[in-house]
Amino acid sequence: MRWKRRFEGLDALVAERGNALLATAVLLTGSRPAGEDLLQAALERLMRHWHKVRGDKEGYLRRTMYHLAVDQWRSRKRRPEVLVFVEPPGRSDDTDALHLRQALVQALAKLPPRQRAVLVLRYWEQLSEAEAAETLGCSIGTIKSTASRGLTRLREVTAAWARDGAPVWNGAGK
Amino acid sequence: MTINIEDELRVGMRDQVAGLTLGTDILGEATRRHQRRTAVQRSAYAAGVVGLAGALAAIVAVGGVQTPAGRPPAATAATPQMQLASAIAASENISYRLKITVGDKANPKAWGSATGAYDPATSTGYLTEQQTDGPTRYYQRLINGALFLGISGGTVWKQERSNGNFRYTDILNGAAASSADPAQLFKALRQAGAKITKTNAGSYHFTSATPFDNESASGTDLLVGDVTLDKNKRIAKVTTESTHKGQFKPGKKGGLAFNDTFVVTVEMSDYGTPVKVEKPTKVVVAK
Numbered sequence: 001m002r003w004k005r006r007f008e009g010l011d012a013l014v015a016e017r018g019n020a021l022l023a024t025a026v027l028l029t030g031s032r033p034a035g036e037d038l039l040q041a042a043l044e045r046l047m048r049h050w051h052k053v054r055g056d057k058e059g060y061l062r063r064t065m066y067h068l069a070v071d072q073w074r075s076r077k078r079r080p081e082v083l084v085f086v087e088p089p090g091r092s093d094d095t096d097a098l099h100l101r102q103a104l105v106q107a108l109a110k111l112p113p114r115q116r117a118v119l120v121l122r123y124w125e126q127l128s129e130a131e132a133a134e135t136l137g138c139s140i141g142t143i144k145s146t147a148s149r150g151l152t153r154l155r156e157v158t159a160a161w162a163r164d165g166a167p168v169w170n171g172a173g174k
Numbered sequence: 175m176t177i178n179i180e181d182e183l184r185v186g187m188r189d190q191v192a193g194l195t196l197g198t199d200i201l202g203e204a205t206r207r208h209q210r211r212t213a214v215q216r217s218a219y220a221a222g223v224v225g226l227a228g229a230l231a232a233i234v235a236v237g238g239v240q241t242p243a244g245r246p247p248a249a250t251a252a253t254p255q256m257q258l259a260s261a262i263a264a265s266e267n268i269s270y271r272l273k274i275t276v277g278d279k280a281n282p283k284a285w286g287s288a289t290g291a292y293d294p295a296t297s298t299g300y301l302t303e304q305q306t307d308g309p310t311r312y313y314q315r316l317i318n319g320a321l322f323l324g325i326s327g328g329t330v331w332k333q334e335r336s337n338g339n340f341r342y343t344d345i346l347n348g349a350a351a352s353s354a355d356p357a358q359l360f361k362a363l364r365q366a367g368a369k370i371t372k373t374n375a376g377s378y379h380f381t382s383a384t385p386f387d388n389e390s391a392s393g394t395d396l397l398v399g400d401v402t403l404d405k406n407k408r409i410a411k412v413t414t415e416s417t418h419k420g421q422f423k424p425g426k427k428g429g430l431a432f433n434d435t436f437v438v439t440v441e442m443s444d445y446g447t448p449v450k451v452e453k454p455t456k457v458v459v460a461k
Binding site for chain 2: 010023098
């Protein structure tokens, strides 16, 4: 009862938005266990600052997850940079597109944390460059250059598709 | 055919997390993590110490032992205090493996553990921390006094400023603090203020109650523990149950009463075994 009074509404927030938050955390970390760890850490930080966080608690949680994911050295609860092996494509068939997407997501997990966070903000959260910059506390220019570097890395990592006669990439990002 | 990589990435991310649901009591785990941190910070704030370190600094008596610096006391030490002092002297300035476990009374392993090795002669060693509430492992490597921090799955290490020892205050939410540092532990075990009894051959029990009254809070640090020696009469295991009990002063933390207990177990073995540590290949230096 004491807990409920102190963190009133937190259990409802987790019940309603927990799955979506976990999805973001998994994309930021590259694995479910690490994603759960990240979400836990963000929830703990929200509890710590409960009375200072006015208004949008979910927004605070999301921002915290992004910052924890990026700021892996300064935060003691550092997130792992998950090492993944990008599977080479199999025989070209109707599952090419599926394989390609899997490879992209695997490659995403292999990016440096800041690049990964920017791509998740831009292409998962669908935030504008200005919104992403606000979330990470950096300039729009930083978001642009980081996203560009991240997309370039993804193209390089998945270039096997192009070499093997699979579809050709369409060049630079938006 | 031309593919838009950004569109494919969007769809790929959506596929990756489709149907993902919370399968564990994530809020419960976060709450427990929060309670641990709160307890550690409260104790530190109230008693003016970091974790158990300051509390242990008031601990256990090896009273009456007068030995020249660096010289172990006589092996024929008669009292439990003197026998323990002899064991401490034999355990210092020599390499060792160690395991630190932190928890509470109900489960002394609840918070997690850290394992490693250290050679005080060269300030070289390693420490791997595994908490129980997450999959992440944290690494510390010391090479001739230079400290490197790493993380499981990470490719880059960070070199931090160092005093030539591990950063014990970092491990396990800071609960162990320097009570997990054998050098600090030995120092604390030497200081006066506690009662030591011999329970068996090579086993000792200590108790200490130290009142504190500072600008933040007043209360008592209670310490109860056991020390076990190995066959060479060196320290093999120290288990300490530390209770910080008291009340904050009016105007500090709302005058809250507190009663927090941690259990820290330090196990030491393989004395004298050389410790070799590889320098990480990719390192950034902390500014």
